[in-house]
Amino acid sequence: MKKILLASATILGVTLFALPSNAQQTATATIIDNNAKELGSIEIKQAPEGILLHVDIEGLPAGKHGFHIHEVGTCEDHSDFKMSKGHIGKGDDVQHGLMNPEGYEEGDLPNLIVSEDGTVEVELYVDDLKITDADDMDDDEVLLDSDGAAFMIHANEDDHMTQPIGGAGDRIACGVIESVTQKPVSKPAE
Numbered sequence: 711m712k713k714i715l716l717a718s719a720t721i722l723g724v725t726l727f728a729l730p731s732n733a734q735q736t737a738t739a740t741i742i743d744n745n746a747k748e749l750g751s752i753e754i755k756q757a758p759e760g761i762l763l764h765v766d767i768e769g770l771p772a773g774k775h776g777f778h779i780h781e782v783g784t785c786e787d788h789s790d791f792k793m794s795k796g797h798i799g800k801g802d803d804v805q806h807g808l809m810n811p812e813g814y815e816e817g818d819l820p821n822l823i824v825s826e827d828g829t830v831e832v833e834l835y836v837d838d839l840k841i842t843d844a845d846d847m848d849d850d851e852v853l854l855d856s857d858g859a860a861f862m863i864h865a866n867e868d869d870h871m872t873q874p875i876g877g878a879g880d881r882i883a884c885g886v887i888e889s890v891t892q893k894p895v896s897k898p899a900e
């Protein structure tokens with residue numbers, strides 16, 4: 711009986727440790743243009759089953775712009791932002807496009823619709839993605855994996871169907887996703 715009680719206490723201890731660190735996780739990205747000028751930010755909060763984004767950017771061309779999460783967390787080559795590579799979740803068995811029956815890639819997001827004054831502010835929810843995951847940091851759905859991830863804004867509208875990027879064109883703004891809370895220790899000490 712004593713052994714059973716001890717085992718239960720250990721399981722409870724691990725559960726209690728894991729929940730609060732996950733619930734409070736946040737991250738941020740500073741958005742820059744092709745001249746490395748800062749245009750605004752995207753704040754990320756971890757929700758129980760996905761992430762909540764708060765987009766607040768100015769200085770963009772008015773209209774619809776393809777908006778994605780790319781697989782490498784760098785924007786240093788600001789003239790074309792190619793070093794961030796393709797969308798997260800890109801693979802042989804899945805196509806790009808939220809409206810594509812063969813889709814979608816995890817990094818596919820709705821278009822950003824920029825006002826005539828060049829600003830866009832919107833809150834968006836993205837299913838499945840996680841800021842970190844102490845148990846599986848190599849998972850495609852984890853933003854702060856070993857090579858990180860970056861938000862990308864394209865010159866044109868994403869039609870959510872055409873390969874490989876919905877006809878969204880050049881990469882005009884980029885933001886590296888960075889942790890703002892301490893990364894959780896991978897496992898509690900025994």
Ligand SMILES: [Cu+2]
Nearest residue numbers: 777778862875
């Ligand atoms: Cu993209």
